[in-house]
Amino acid sequence: MSSRLRHPLTGLVGGILLTLPWILSWATGLNQTFSTLTTVGVAGVAVLGASFLLAWGAETAEKDVPRAFAIAVLAVLAVAPEYAVDALYAWQAGQGDAAAGNLAVANMTGANRILIGLGWSGIALFSVYQAYGGSGDDNVVTNGKFLGDYVSLDRDISLEVAFLFLATVYAFFVPLGGGIGAIDTLFLVGLYVAYILVIVRGDVEEVEEQVGVPAYLQARSFPVRAVSVLALFAYSGLLIFTAVEPFAHGLEELGLQFGIPEFFMIQWIAPLASESPELIVTAYLVNKARSTAAFNALISSKLNQWTLLIGTLVVVYSISAGQYGVLMFDEKQAAEIWITAAQSFFALAVLINFNISVRESLVLLTLFLSQVLVEFYFIRTMSEAAAEANSIVLLHGFTALYMVLGLGLLLSRRDEILQVAAHTRSTVSDAVGGGTEQPAD
Numbered sequence: 001m002s003s004r005l006r007h008p009l010t011g012l013v014g015g016i017l018l019t020l021p022w023i024l025s026w027a028t029g030l031n032q033t034f035s036t037l038t039t040v041g042v043a044g045v046a047v048l049g050a051s052f053l054l055a056w057g058a059e060t061a062e063k064d065v066p067r068a069f070a071i072a073v074l075a076v077l078a079v080a081p082e083y084a085v086d087a088l089y090a091w092q093a094g095q096g097d098a099a100a101g102n103l104a105v106a107n108m109t110g111a112n113r114i115l116i117g118l119g120w121s122g123i124a125l126f127s128v129y130q131a132y133g134g135s136g137d138d139n140v141v142t143n144g145k146f147l148g149d150y151v152s153l154d155r156d157i158s159l160e161v162a163f164l165f166l167a168t169v170y171a172f173f174v175p176l177g178g179g180i181g182a183i184d185t186l187f188l189v190g191l192y193v194a195y196i197l198v199i200v201r202g203d204v205e206e207v208e209e210q211v212g213v214p215a216y217l218q219a220r221s222f223p224v225r226a227v228s229v230l231a232l233f234a235y236s237g238l239l240i241f242t243a244v245e246p247f248a249h250g251l252e253e254l255g256l257q258f259g260i261p262e263f264f265m266i267q268w269i270a271p272l273a274s275e276s277p278e279l280i281v282t283a284y285l286v287n288k289a290r291s292t293a294a295f296n297a298l299i300s301s302k303l304n305q306w307t308l309l310i311g312t313l314v315v316v317y318s319i320s321a322g323q324y325g326v327l328m329f330d331e332k333q334a335a336e337i338w339i340t341a342a343q344s345f346f347a348l349a350v351l352i353n354f355n356i357s358v359r360e361s362l363v364l365l366t367l368f369l370s371q372v373l374v375e376f377y378f379i380r381t382m383s384e385a386a387a388e389a390n391s392i393v394l395l396h397g398f399t400a401l402y403m404v405l406g407l408g409l410l411l412s413r414r415d416e417i418l419q420v421a422a423h424t425r426s427t428v429s430d431a432v433g434g435g436t437e438q439p440a441d
Helices: 008-028 036-061 067-078 080-094 098-132 155-171 182-200 212-218 222-257 262-274 276-287 291-321 331-351 358-381 384-412 414-431
Strands: 150-152 355-357
Touching: 008 036, 008 212, 008 222, 036 067, 036 212, 036 222, 036 276, 067 182, 067 222, 067 291, 080 098, 080 222, 080 262, 080 291, 098 150, 098 262, 098 276, 098 291, 098 331, 098 355, 098 358, 150 291, 155 182, 155 291, 155 331, 155 414, 182 291, 182 414, 212 222, 222 262, 222 276, 262 276, 262 358, 276 291, 291 331, 331 355, 331 358, 331 384, 355 358, 358 384, 384 414
Parallel strands: none
Antiparallel strands: 150 355
């Protein structure tokens, strides 16, 4: 009996069982009769199960496709609910709801800042914590310095860092036009397409030794592996599409019952729920002593949200309006985009040396939480007009702080910038057939 419990398929069945209450109630329409609390519970458990299935599919796929591509697919599926929520607001804006355009930007910028402020910092801290518990993760380095322990990242993420840097620099110019337009779509979506074309032409790396479900599936023949990966991706994708939005909306309703303002819920609580599959997947990878793979997934998610998500909003808006139009936003949302770009700039400056320490993680986390909490204080204690005016000043202040910190780090890490550029150039050159030499570290 004990040997059966240790069989990898036991874990796979367990993951599927977590999803069955939701998928059956959704398919039969029974979920429409659920209370808010029941919806949050059943959908939340389904999201947990889907996250494991998604991670197992991506790990299994690494045997047959470049790891970066497998992680990119995982990232797109994990953050797909965020696309759905923002697309809904963009569609409503195209139907004449002017406020919905601001909500689309608020939701998008909130999701992006959560991904770095909680995701990047939290996964780094969790990786170090796991190492203290004997996880055996070789990428976690303990040096005895005060808050100096760090996660060492694979230099192969140079490509993602470079593309994300380009998208971040471009994002600073988006608010200058007063909205998101066709040029923004062409640049940002084109940038992501170029990234995918590069990584899909990469070589299949030597597979890391796996355990559990991925190890079992990788040992099967190629047809079985291919069908298994596609089935895991398709099923987990269906669950994420159907369960995350009710989960997020349920949390919004519960928050409103406790007096949390609606706009605050849309910008922070809903994106936190829609980002939950990604955060669960990366925590799972860290728990398997794969902190580098976890960061690869987080960076890939940030890249596709910072390019595809922004770039496609105007497409949805124009289709809804029945003609081409620019998705306009107000001064507050322009400030939201600038602080989001500045946070990304600072976070990339942190990662440019392929390390993220406990100290750097705490700075990222503290800056994120302090801005959110102060703005929440404004919303709860001031009139709507006063809260917005003070929030804009606050956002500009944090934008400046992020930029000063980021520029300071980049000036002290000029050699690392050159290394990232060299690795990226080599990767792109290999992808287009222009060379195979790797740059020296």
